[in-house]
Structure formats: structure tokens, C-alpha cells
Amino acid sequence: MWPTFPDCDYYDEAYDQTSWFSPCMKIYYGYISKTICLYDGSGRWRDCVRACLQDRDREREDLREIENDPTWGVWYGCLLHLPAIGVDHLKCWISCL
Secondary structure: OOOOOOOOOHHHHHHHHOOOOOHHHHHHHHHHHHHHHHHOOOOHHHHHHHHHHHHHHHOOHHHHHHHOOOOOHHHHHHHHHHHHHHHHHHHHHHHOO
16 A cells, blocks of 8 residues: 655654754755755655655664753764765665665
8 A cells, every 4th residue: 555645744843843053954854855845746655655764763862852952963863874864765765666
């Protein structure tokens, strides 16, 4: 069964929960992912990938506290979380084939 079209508002929520101490993730949630989610169109594969990416990101919600830390936020967000999201994209693209 294919997922329904995912709600792009997820990225607004993630943006609101992320501070500017993690500028990479703030930009990712507020601009990059939100724009792609809204304008990439829909279809079975695209909708599956969106849902998969949002599900995988939800698994990391508890780690946003580290990203919001003034000392560690930039390091965690830019050097650890952002590359993990890149891996998530690859995994979701393949699993939705």
C-alpha cells in the first residue's frame, strides 16, 4: 500500500523546533526541504519518498535538543545530522522503487 501525500507542514514544525545555533538544519528545514516538498509534484514514488524521509527524520526529533545547544548545535547539525539526512535520501529512494 502506498502512502498518501505527506504533509509538507512537517518541515514548518521541524523549523520551529530548531534554533539558529544549528544554521544548517534551520536552512534545511525552513527552505530546502519545504520548497522541494511543495514543488516536486506527486506520484507514488515521490509520495513514498516524502513519507519515508519524514518518518526517518521523526526518529531523530529527540536529538534536536543537541542541535539547539549554543556550543554543539552547529557541529552536530552541520557535520552529523545533515550527512545522515543525505544517507536517508538514498535509502528512501531505493526502498520506494
